[in-house]
Amino acid sequence: SGLIGCNWAMVFAAGGFKVKLYDIAQEQLITALENIRKQMKEMEKSGVLKGALSAEQQLALISVCTDLKAAVEGATFIQECTPENLELKKKIFGQLDLIVGDSVILSSSTSCLLPSKLFTGLKHVKQCVVSHPVNPPYFVPLVEIVPHPETDPSTTERTYALMKKIGQSPVKLNREIEGFVLNRLQYAVISEAWRLVGVGVISPTDIDLVMSDGLGMRYAFIGPLETMHLNAEGVSSYCERYAEGMKLVLNTFGPVPEFSGETVQKVNQALSEKIPVVPKVLDARRKWRDECLTGLAKLKTQMKSN
Numbered sequence: 001s002g003l004i005g006c007n008w009a010m011v012f013a014a015g016g017f018k019v020k021l022y023d024i025a026q027e028q029l030i031t032a033l034e035n036i037r038k039q040m041k042e043m044e045k046s047g048v049l050k051g052a053l054s055a056e057q058q059l060a061l062i063s064v065c066t067d068l069k070a071a072v073e074g075a076t077f078i079q080e081c082t083p084e085n086l087e088l089k090k091k092i093f094g095q096l097d098l099i100v101g102d103s104v105i106l107s108s109s110t111s112c113l114l115p116s117k118l119f120t121g122l123k124h125v126k127q128c129v130v131s132h133p134v135n136p137p138y139f140v141p142l143v144e145i146v147p148h149p150e151t152d153p154s155t156t157e158r159t160y161a162l163m164k165k166i167g168q169s170p171v172k173l174n175r176e177i178e179g180f181v182l183n184r185l186q187y188a189v190i191s192e193a194w195r196l197v198g199v200g201v202i203s204p205t206d207i208d209l210v211m212s213d214g215l216g217m218r219y220a221f222i223g224p225l226e227t228m229h230l231n232a233e234g235v236s237s238y239c240e241r242y243a244e245g246m247k248l249v250l251n252t253f254g255p256v257p258e259f260s261g262e263t264v265q266k267v268n269q270a271l272s273e274k275i276p277v278v279p280k281v282l283d284a285r286r287k288w289r290d291e292c293l294t295g296l297a298k299l300k301t302q303m304k305s306n
Contacts, residue, residue, distance in 0.1 A: 014051030015166030
């Protein structure tokens with residue numbers, strides 16, 4: 001019932017599903033429900049609440065439970081949202097493996113742990129899949145669906161259909177790979193940004209501007225491959241024109257950064273001047289980020305319907 005768990009609960013409730021939110025501490029669950037209520041009411045007031053139901057109707061679909069067996073009774077889909085700790089997640093799935101039937105889907109929110117490390121050896125491994133959301137999943141709809149080598153194709157298809165039904169944007173990976181896809185792309189950008197700052201080509205604040213007011217504006221609506229397609233007379237034409245230039249630049253990329261030392265200090269100083277590392281300030285900036293994402297999501301929905 002942490003940040004990701006609460007977001008998932010809100011997303012499923014917005015889709016009209018009954019949700020049981022599980023945690024080991026009752027106090028944590030009470031706090032989680034209070035936070036969910038507050039967020040839903042604020043979003044309803046602002047006109048950005050997801051789904052066709054009112055905030056009260058959605059809240060009525062969410063209940064809490066401190067007993068795992070009772071929490072999953074009658075469930076068709078279980079989304080695990082524990083901290084990114086392999087042993088903890090394996091323990092939870094080991095417990096679930098003993099109490100679930102043969103039709104429920106066991107899904108993990110992990111952002112980097114491979115399904116083969118999470119699910120191998122489970123009796124219900126064919127029903128297991130990773131459904132990796134983007135933080136915060138209520139505002140960013142992408143979900144990466146990553147199968148275990150033994151996952152039944154019907155598990156992937158059912159998960160994909162469910163994610164579409166609740167308004168998320170699922171993508172299916174054909175096989176597992178370190179970092180999945182989103183983080184592999186993200187880490188590639190972070191890595192080169194870090195190198196450019198580290199060698200003094202550009203300041204930390206300006207590299208962020210390159211993304212937010214440059215590539216990010218384009219990528220909010222189309223991906224890198226469609227960008228290639230539209231920036232020439234199709235992808236083949238783009239490759240004919242720019243392949244040599246791309247390879248020339250790519251060959252100048254340095255090794256994977258250590259993410260330590262002088263560059264950490266340089267980046268930290270610049271970002272701390274812009275956004276002081278104070279809980280109240282960070283929370284305010286996160287709230288602003290989420291409002292921006294909500295507005296963007298609303299705009300994208302309007303544009304798709306047009």
